[in-house]
Every structure is written in C-alpha cells, then in structure tokens.
Amino acid sequence: MSIMKAMRLEAVGSIVLREAGKPSPGPNDLLVRIEACGVCGTDRHLFHGEFPCKPPVTPGHEFSGIVEAMGGAVSGYSIGDRVTGDPNIACGRCPHCRAGRVNLCSNLSAIGIHRDGGFADYVLLPQQQAFLLPSDLKPTHGAFCEPLGCCLHGVDLAEIKPGASVVVLGGGVIGLLTVQLAKLAGARTIILSTRQASRRALAEELGATATVDPGAGDVIEAVAGPSGLVPGGVDVVFECAGVRDTVEQSMRLTRAGGTVIIVGVTPQGMKAAFEPFDLLFRELRVRGSFLNPYTHGRAAQLIATGAIEIDKLISRQVTLEEAAAVIANPPAPGEVKVLVVPQRR
Template sequence: MKALRLEAIGDLFVREVDIPSPGPGDLLVRVEACGICGTDRHLLHGEFPSTPPVTLGHEFCGIVEAIGDHVSDIAIGARITGDPNISCGRCSQCRAGRVNLCHALRAIGIHRDGGFADYVTVPRKQAHEIPLSLDPVHGAFCEPLACCLHGIDLSGIRTGSSVVVLGGGVIGLLTVQLARLAGATTVILSTRQAAKRRLAEEVGATATVDPSASDIVEAIAGPAGLVPGGVDVVIECAGVAETVQQSTRLAKSGGTVVILGVMPRGETVEIEPFDILFRELRVLGSFINPFVHRRAADLVASGVIEIDKLISRRVSLDEAASVIAHPPAAGEVKVLVVPNRA
C-alpha cells in the first residue's frame, strides 16, 4: 500500500509499505479521507514533537476491513472516525480525568502510523462509528471539530455572549459555528483574507474585521468599536504571535482568552502581566480533545456544521507531500487527502 512517510525532519515521501495487521483490540481501517492540518506542516519542520519515521495524518475516517482479537462490538464494513490521541489511563493526569495531559500521550499520525495511507490500524477504543450515509470526507472533520469543541467548553460561552475569533482557517471557521451553537449572539472573526471573511459570514459570523485595514483593537474594543470595552471571550485560532498578543487586548475586564492555535515550539510573545492581573483576565490553553470526539462526530453526522464550504480541494497521496511542504494557498481552508483518488 502507499503511505506518506515522515522519514526525518524535512524529509516527507510517499512509500510502498506493507498493509498493517490489526493487533489485539485493534481495527484495520481502509482510509477514505484524511485532512491536512497545520500541525502536519509543523511536524515536517520539526516545530512539533514527533517520532519519525512515521506515517503522518491524524484527521481521518474510513471503513473497518478487519478486526483484531478481543474486539466484538463493531462490524466489518462500519465507517469510523478515529480519535488519534491515545492516553495511558494510568498516570496521575489520566486518573484525574485530564487525559489530554497524559504523561505518556501518543498520537496516531504523530507517534504511530497515521491516516495518510491506504490503511491504518486504530485501537477500538479510539474509533467512533459514524453513519454509512455520511459523505466520507465529512468524517475527516471530526478530529479538528473535537479540538474546537474542547476550546468552546473551556471558554464558558453563554447565551448572549460576545466572541472574537482570531484566524480564518478551518479551526477559526469551525469555532465560529460552535460559538453560535453555544449561544453567542455576537461572533466577530478577524482575518486578512477577504475570501475567508466572506466565508465566515456565510457560516455564522455576525461581523468580520480586516486587521490589516485598521487597528483591530480599536475597531472591535475601542469606544467606537463593534463591542466597546471588549468581548466576553476571545478565541485565538491562528497560532501566530501577532494574534496571541492581540487576544488579551480584545477581551473585556473579567473576560476569557482561549489559546487554540498552535504556534511553533520555542516561539515566544510579549504580554503585559499587569493587564491580565488588573483586569482579571482568564487566559487558557486548549489542548486537543479530551472526551469530546464522540460529541464532535455526532455534530458532524447531524448536519448542523457547515463542512462542504470549508473544503478547498481534494488531493491524492502522491500530491499530499507537496501540499504539506508549502504554505496554504490564499483563501485555502481545508485540503483533504483521498487515498484512492486517481
């Protein structure tokens, strides 16, 4: 079978490898679709910890084609979405219910072979069944949606809340939709790209701002801004220093800032601790998807999340390495790898 292998930092190639065999408690899954994530680019450049050589791809769905020993509760032919994050269940964080902070956390597509391949093995406990009637590419959105859902849970959004989302990529556009579902009546998205601003308004943003056209803090939180004094919740989804620095200045006193975007490991930003203290801001990190993947899968299956508008293009495994090696094209939101695509 074909697999997209990160053989070393900076070295990403399609290789012919053996089809894996499911071990005890595992499923062998024929991959139908796998999303390209910004984290894949960080992995390629050594900006996020991984263990090459490894097959990348952590946003996948597919069809169960074989079942390992000790699995009896899922049928061959079922469609699943895989939660890639495997916790040990034994460390102090796991025992406290903080499985995303597991001391021995391992991830499919990062530490063990993932979904940029014709087949992937998935522990049964990480597989969530989704309808066969669902468009399979929609199943590849369950993992990023789950990460956004955890951030929304942490944010404390209530009915009537005001929210700013910084970043117009797939995470920002999914977060806009979840913020509206959580009850926010004002959801403002900030991005430089006009196409993404238009798309944000199509999927639920009540307003958008171009940060290159004006001082974003004044435009949103200034006396004549969209929400004078600042918003209840700011969710940073871009993973760049500029938006992280903007985030605390956009929140109102007593507000909440959630850092959901992934900056490269080792990069730093300047903040003013006195401002956080004096205005009693809550600044939270949101890491992956503890206990929310099933909810995300149900949301995708329900059809309440707009997905089709977020799909920029579909590529083959042979094309995927080039996509990951280059920055996203202007206006691009989500590229999906479809292994059997000609």
C-alpha cells in the same frame, strides 16, 4: 505480504511517498481503509521540526474510513462500518489520566505523530479510539471530527453564555468551526478577524455577525475601541491562528473579567509579549485548550446530524501522490482544508 502506499515523514524536511506493508490488526485493533484524511497545520509543523514527533512515521491524524478487518477481541464493530478515529491515546495510568485530564497524559501516544497515521491507504485504529459514523455520511465529512473535537474542548473551556460576545482570531478551519460552535452555544455577537477576504465572506455565511481585516487597520480599535464593534472588549476571545500577533491581540480584545482561549498551535519556542499587570488589573482568564479530551464522540454526533457545515470548508481533495507537496508548502491563498483521499489516484 500485501502492499499499500503511505506518505512517510522520514526526517525533518523530508516527506516522501513509499510502498509499505499493509498492517495486520492486533487483538484490539481495527484495520481501517482510509477514505479521507485532513492536512492540518500541525502536519506542516511536523515537517518543519516545530512540533515534537518521532520520525520515521506516517503523519495524518484527522482521518475516517471503512473497517476492513479487526482483531479477535474487538466487539461492537462490523466489517464495512464507517468510523472516525480519535488519534490521541492516553495511558490511563499516569496522575493526569487518573485525574481525568487525558489530554495531558504523561505518556500520550498520538496516531499520525508518534505512530503511523492516516496519510496512507490503511491505518490501525485501537477499538477504544474508534467512533461509528452513519453509513450514508459523505466520506469526506468524517475527517473533520478530530479538528471539531479540539474546537469543542475550547468552547467548553470558554463557558459561553447565551447572548455573549465572541471574537475569533484566525480564519482557517479551526476558526471557522469555532464560529459555528459559538453560534450553537448562543453567542449573540461573533466577530472573526482574518486578512483573507474569501475567508471573511465564508465566516459570515457560517454565522459570524461581523468580520475584521487586520491588514486594514488596528484590530483592537476596530473591535474594542470607543467606536468599535464592542466598545470595551468582548466576553470571549478564541486565538485560532497560532501566530505571535494574534496571541498578543487576544488579551487586548477581551473585556475586564473576560476569557481568552488559546486554541491555535504556535511553533515550539515562539515567544509573545503581554503585561502581567493587565492580566491582574483586569482579572483576565487565559486558558490553553489542548487536544480533544472526551469530545471526539460529540464531534462525530454533530457532524453525523448535519449541525456543522462541512462542504464549504473543503478547499480541494488531493491524492497521496500529491500530499507531500501540500504538506511541504504553506496553504494557498483562501485555502481552508485540503483532504487527502487515497482512492482518487
């Protein structure tokens, strides 16, 4: 049996590098040699037991790589193809799937959460979850398709109109990708709120028309107050930080009749306060945006064409040996996206 290395989440709070058998593709599987796999906030939630999963498992759901082998029933792919994988496998049979809401599948199985993922030398990818990438694409760029697909779903739900005003709460990779998508959607005013100066500067490079430091004063007043950037509030707020403060701020930053999209993943069990009267009286539309239903292919196309700036979002690249420490610790100051690149060891 061929041996590979894989980062194993063996239990809550325990993640270690192990040797494991290199998987063999089933009839409908691609065996993908991982070129890059992004470390996501969800991976840290898994480590701390704040997001449901089934350890022992190899995490890593933001991956791309090269097809090295394939099952006999696979068609449309060749050895050597560069692919990205949509990690969220819907059953296709439950009421949600039959209604086209595959992200709400009652039997959802996610690569890197319920089955082995991309923090390894190789991953098995069902052919229906694979999307081709150009052979000349930078190997690191394909790992951004999954987070971009999640952002695309949120922007779809927001129904941004040309000329709209938008606030993005959170300056991590989800917030910075959402800034770029809001600009592509035609938003005229795009304001990003984050405490970290380096992320505020990067947001302005990527299309934000203004940024706000929540540590320097009242964000509500700075944005929606009488002398704020958009008096009365903005058309759309994207909550991309997944913390109580920004969830609560989101509804107060929105104009009457406006829209709030909750994109950030909060720890399971976290509570936030809001006034139902405010939602009623101002007729706010508050939507959750979960996963990437039917958006992964569009994300791959956007990245393939260079429409989304990727390189500025990559903070550093680490080996599999270094990945456990990255996942077990909070992000470093100013860090946006860390990529695990197995071949670097």
